Structures are given as C-alpha cells and as structure tokens.
Amino acid sequence: MEQRSTPMGSAGHLLATLRRARRFSQLELSLQAEVSARHISFIETGRTQPSREMVLRLADVMGLAHRDCNRLMNACGYAPVYTDLPLEEAAMAPVRHALKMMLDKQDPYPAAVLHNTWDLHLANQSLQRLLSALLPAPSLQGRVNMLEIIFDPHGLRPYMTNWEAIAALLLRRLALQLQTQPKPELTSLMERLLAMDPPANWQTPEPNTWEGPMLTSELLINGQALSVFSTLSSFGTALDAGVQELMIESYFPADDATRLFFETLAAQAD
Template structure:
C-alpha cells in the first residue's frame, strides 16, 4: 500500500472534478482513483501521467504529483542563468531587442523581473530613484508602490483592480503559496476599495491599457502577455514575456524620442 495522495485530491478539487468526472475523462475506474487518493493503491507512472494530462496540470504540478507517488519528476526545473539555458536566454534577448524602442520584460510566475530590454530600462531610470531599481523587482509590487509606478498612472485604480482580479483567478485555478503571499502583500498596499467588483459595462480582455502622466505628457500603452506553451522545463513554461505598445501617436513619439536621446 502507498501513502495517501493529497496532491491528486487537491488538484482534482481545484479543477472542480469529482472522482467520477476524473475517472470518465481518464478512462480509469472511480474506485481506483479513490484508492490512489487514500493510499490503498499504488498508481503506475502511466496512470499518473494520464491523470495529469486530463486535468491540465502545469509541469510543476505534474512533477509534484509524480514525486508524491514515489516517481522521479518528469520535467527539468533549471534556473534561467544555468549554462544549459543559454539558448533560451539568447532567444529571449532577440524577442526583447525586437520590441525596442517599446518596453518589454521577462517575468516568472510570481511577476518577478528576470530580464528587460533597453526601452524598459530607460523608462524606469527616468521615473524611479536608483535605490528602487536595486535587488529583486516585482512588477506588481512596483505598480502598487507609492515610490514606484503608482504616482504616474492616471488610471491606477482600474489597472490595480484588474490585476488583483486576475491574480485571484490565477490562484483559484493554480493554488500556489508564494502567489498567495504576493496577493496578501498587494492587498496591504492600499488597494482600490471595490477591486473585486468589475465595472458592469467593463470588458476584461487579454490586453491591459495603462494611462500615464510623465513630465506633463500623457501616455497611453497597452500590454500583452505571451509564454512558452510547449516548453519541457518547469521554469521555462512559467516564464511570461510582457510587451508594451503605444496606443496613440504621442506615445509612439515619446518612446522613439527617448531611444534617440539615449544614443
């Protein structure tokens, strides 16, 4: 007999699946799934991979499911600065460089800044004191911080509320203690009072528009997030590339001028 598989039960409930639902999707008896969860049966590696697939588990979640049942992790989890990840870093640098003169960043699943292009660095140096750019930089905390980007965002309430709702949804679909701590940190930073309630006529699509006031000039940018959907590495799958684009001609000219002045 094995030990009770708390991970399988946790993931199943997070996906809002009953044991019967999961059994039908995976073509495994509900009785066998019950036995796996209670430790009365030791599942095979193939069964676990099938369950992970039908539940849509991330690479990190799949590794946890495997190790809890006594199997080796399926996916590598290598730091981005490791030698084996050099081709990945090169590819990311190409993507960041191609976005210039508009900003772009590489973030992990906790919204920590890993890489940034020259445009983002130029903008940050223009807006923030040098000490605020030292050490770990979390983009969500930077947006919420009164010493960060918050004072420059004229639609901060809308942006902050949307980010909190997205983060809450992310936690509901993929529970993560560190992500939960980030949410608690943001909620302690004077969030919008009604952040949990979207505007009745609002549309929350994949793009986020931010309005900024910099040196008396109004700027409007929208951002998109992309990821490596077919990555075979835990950390690589969790990386996000956030790219910013000008929403109007004045903003486009601002970034081109900023790049020219830096040459």
C-alpha cells in the same frame, strides 16, 4: 461522498490537493480520465498505487503545470517528466538567446521577462530607461516585482491615471491565478498588494467592462498623456518546468504621441 485522504505529504493527499485546486470533483476527474471514481478515491486514500501512465493521464486532464506534474510523479515514486534547469545552465543557452532576441526586437518599446510570481527577471533597454527615469533607485535594487511597483505609491501608481481600473483587474487576475497555482509566493504577493490600499470592490468588474488579453494603461509623465497596451506570452511548448513559468510582457504604444515618446527616449539615450 469523497473519502478522506491519507496524511499530509502522501501521493494521495497531493493528488487531492491538486484536483481541488483545479475545481475537479472525483467524479469529473474520473470521467475525463476514463477511469472509475472509485479508482480515483482509492489513489487518494492510498489504497491503490497508480501506474506511471495513470499519473500522466491525470496530470494531463487537470492541466497541471510542469512543476506540479513533476511533484506528483515524484510523490508516486516515478522520475520527473520535465527538466528543471537554471536559466544560467549551458544547456539553456538557446532559451537565453531567444529571450534576449525578443526583448531586443521590442525596442524602442518596453518589454520584460517575468516569473509567474510577477518578479522581474529581465528587462530590455527601453523598460530600464523608463523605470530608471520614474522610480527611485533603491526600489530597483534586488528583487523587483512588477505588480508591487504598480501598487506602490512611490512606484508607477502616481503616473497611472486609470490606476483604479488597472489595479482591480490585476487583483482579479491574480486571484484567478491563485485558484490554479496555489503557491505560497502568490499568496504572499496577494497579501502584500491588499495591504497597499487596493481599489474598493476590486472583486466586482465594472458593468460592460471587457477583460480581454490586452491591458491598456493610461499614464501622465511630465505633463504628457501616454497610452500603452501590454500583452503576455509564454513558451507553450516548453519541456522545462522553469521555462514554462516564464512570461514575456510586451508594451506597445496605443497612439502616435506615445510612440514618439518612446522613440525620443531611445534617441536621447544613444
């Protein structure tokens, strides 16, 4: 039986919280970190002060995000391992350049840089043209969340002919994300989406449904049927906490009619 953790805010409590969020028992974590379960218990109850190397080993075994690793290091009295610089900083110029290049190269097809809370950070010209043509201007002011736009009855939802399937899949992915990233922003996002008339029984995938890395959306815009698949990528080798939290979503035409639609939309804007 696991021993009780020390009071809220302590290093031991944080380690226990991160461990449980990633569904590790004390025994599983100890085996993978090659230490005794008693040692893990002593860290969590505040009876042992872990070394810097031990904290890093536990973070690696649990697959902690950079930000969570920094939090754990700070709680244990050590300096953060990863930087956390605003994207506007001069030192982040190479990252900004890389993001802009990826978005520009995706034209005439849409692409966006999202935070891991699904807030829109950057959009290329193609995505800006599409959203401006379909959505009311006020909905594009201030913070724009891509999942909320998809669920909003005044957003992209009316244009998506397979909205039920897409929305259910996105909710399941968000629920899975929350298991490993139990952050307030994601919890609040889930609550907002569930208040927007979600699909019934979204927790249960349809039989024989393949939930692969690509998401295919079927759209009907001005009477024209379009098919778009999207992929998500990230900076897997990022050494900055903020950069690791960025996602690049790229959209591609799944048929010739959709390809022609985006090419024509771009040509009309020139």
